[in-house]
Amino acid sequence: MVTPYYDAVIIGGGVTGEATQYILNRFTNLKRCALIEKNRWVGEVNSSPENNSQTSHDGSTETNYGLAHALKVRDAARILRRYVESKKDKKLFRKTNRMVLGVGQKEVAILEERFRNFSQHYPGLRLVGREELKHIEPKVIDGRDPSESVCALVSSEGYAINYQRLAEWFHMDVEYDENSEFRTYFTTSVENIIPHDGGDWFEVRTSRGVFSTYTLVAACGPYSLSFAQATGYGLEYGILPVAGSFYSTGHFLDGKVYRVQKENMPFAEIHGDPDILDPKDTRFGPTTKPLPLMERYNYGTFFDYIKTPIVSYRGLRSLIKILRENKLMGYVAKNFLYDAPIIGPLCFLPEAKKVIPTLRYGDLKRRRGKGGIRPQIVNLNTGKLEMGNKIIETPRGNGIFVTTPSPGASICMDNGKYIARKLVQARGAGYYFNEEMFLKEFEPDPIERLIFVG
Ligand SMILES: Cc1cc2nc3c(=O)[nH]c(=O)nc-3n(C[C@H](O)[C@H](O)[C@H](O)COP(=O)(O)OP(=O)(O)OC[C@H]3O[C@@H](n4cnc5c(N)ncnc54)[C@H](O)[C@@H]3O)c2cc1C
Structure with missing residues (x-):
């Protein structure tokens, strides 16, 4: 029987993956965690300040x-702002x-x-x-x-x-000591995930070799949904990638x-x-412009996009329904023009x-060349858009797949908190998330809670 090496593997070094790694490192007793990022540095995709609304x-x-x-987002924002202010x-x-x-x-x-x-x-x-x-x-x-x-x-x-800078701060705040092994692998691309023993652990195949892990977090934008689907979850969802451009x-x-x-x-x-x-x-x-890409200006990602379930009869039917019901045809056409010289x-x-x-x-x-893509979730069963963050989990909660359109960056620490709770539960007896310490550090003081929570 294989014993997995890592307690957790995180895919994606944007603000979501970095917040999660920081929280696992500071507030749990998980010992071995690898974060895998295909680019050279953190936050270069949607978390870059050039690509979102900041x-x-x-x-x-x-x-x-x-x-x-609004109140849910407010509470998540307050956690983030405490961290940010402390810097x-x-x-x-x-x-x-x-x-x-x-x-x-x-x-x-x-x-x-x-x-x-x-x-x-x-x-x-x-x-x-x-x-x-x-x-x-x-x-x-x-x-x-x-x-x-x-x-x-x-x-x-x-x-x-600046959410890229925030990802850098999370990255710098991860402690690398001899008692634990928290590592980041840049320029390493995850190619495939294979669940083993009925989903008890995962083999993560990358351009740098194989990582075996008890728990897995996909925090890689639209690719999170693709990885969920490759392991058999979230099959009822598709992605509508909505590019957003800016003017100066x-x-x-x-x-x-x-x-x-x-x-x-x-x-x-x-x-x-x-x-x-x-x-x-x-x-x-x-602006709001649907594009068949997983990442903006990364044209090779077109070939990954056309493998997703939205490119099917069911997917196309859902897209037409969304455009029609929300009267978006004219709106989208106008948004295409905004990018024209x-x-x-x-x-x-x-x-x-x-x-x-x-x-x-x-x-x-x-x-030109700026602005990211919001991976909006489409429910292929209902043919409707599901706005906001989407988290898909394996039944044991040891595999978590986070797809993050706006306001994904604002709620990254709240997502990290949720994921930390789930992963220690999945690891089982002896593992903990020190929520009390987390609350003490980041959540409002009791007096503020009285005012805000009522
Ligand atoms: C136009 C626009 C405006 C927005 N405005 C706001 C806003 O004002 N406020 C807000 O809160 N949110 C906003 N958002 C949303 C916000 O930008 C995202 O929710 C947030 O940046 C997502 O962070 P992330 O870490 O989940 O994803 P990303 O920052 O995209 O990071 C994902 C990482 O995964 C890596 N990756 C992907 N595939 C692989 C693989 N196979 N192997 C290894 N690594 C991989 C990528 O290289 C990338 O670094 C906006 C988005 C857009 C596009």
């Missing part, structure tokens, strides 16, 4: 989140205002109602009118029709985060400005915010002007 979502100003979902690293995060802007009577009414329902759960949230907005973000008001009703829900807790404009905003979500629209509206890499450059985006900025301008009325064609510069 937002620490907490649900307060995201009008596409209902209260229950005192200007390259890691920037605290700004974050707001959702309401224009016209209908949107103003939506935000007033949201404020009534949400403000007790978010003490940093305020509803402000035109006059105050002029002081917070003058360019949002400059040139706007004075007869137009305007308001904004403003959160003082607007964190912009120069300095217009000091904080994040979101817009009210359109009814029935599954994807967030275009927003504007200062780039964490250069706060004097305001970015607008992300010359006419792209022309088509995009009216969207960006909803945030900054004085913006001109010449201000918009396409960020």
Whole structure:
């Protein structure tokens, strides 16, 4: 009988895999853990600051989140922000205002109602009118029709985060001592996973050889679902990869400005915010463009994508249903145009002007070669999109496969906490996750809990 070498193998060195390795190292007594990453360094795919919106979502100003979902994301965000704040690293995060802007009577009414329902759960949230907005973000008001009703829900807790830098911090915080063996293997690609003894342990075949492990975490974006399916799980799901591009404009905003979500629209509206890499450059985006790729600009991944179950009669039927039911045909076509030279900025301008009325064609510069892909989950049985994070588990909980569209980066530590709990349970007697220590370090103080949890 084979005795597996590793307690845990993690596939993927983005912010999810790195957060998980850090939590396993600091808060569990697992001794041997390998993280396997195909690239040369951490966070080069969706976690790169060039490829995502850099937002620490907490649900307060995201009008596409209902209260229950918002509160879950808020709690996850609070854990992450504790960690981030402890680093005192200007390259890691920037605290700004974050707001959702309401224009016209209908949107103003939506935000007033949201404020009534949400403000007790978010003490940093305020509803402000035109006059105050002029002081917070003058360019949002400059040139706007004075007869137009305007308001904004403003959160003082607007964190912009460089999620690649965050992955680096997790990586640096993993302790490598003689009593444990936590290793990272870069430029190593996982090719196949083979479960053994009825799924009791896994053989992980890579470009560098075979790793045997009791537990396995796939934190490799859309490939997590492919690995789950290769081991016989999650067969009812497919991936709709939704690419998001950005425009640069120069300095217009000091904080994040979101817009009210359109009814029935599954994807967030275009927003504007200062780039964490250069706060004097305001970015607008992300756009929403389905592409048959597992990774943006990595065209070889097309061949992996066409092997996924979405490329089937059932998958195509689901995609057509999603496009039709959500009335997305015109929306998607418009989003394709946004990436085109010359006419792209022309088509995009009216969207960006909803945030900054004085913006001109010449201000918009396409960020070519930037922007990632959100692996949105499609349920092939119901033909519907399932928004948010998807975790698929083996029956014993020793195999965990995490697919992370937005807000995957905001909830990476919460995912890591969940995974740590599962893996020590799966390892069995003698293994523990020191949740008390984790809570003490990262969760709100008791007095804050009284205020926030109610
Ligand atoms: C346009 C856009 C905007 C977004 N905005 C936000 C936002 O504002 N806030 C937010 O919270 N989230 C946002 N997201 C989502 C967020 O970027 C992701 O949820 C997050 O980065 C996912 O991290 P991850 O570690 O799971 O995946 P990734 O960062 O993609 O890392 C996966 C890693 O797995 C590796 N890998 C893949 N296959 C293999 C293999 N076979 N072997 C070895 N390694 C492998 C890859 O090289 C990669 O390093 C956005 C995403 C996009 C595309």
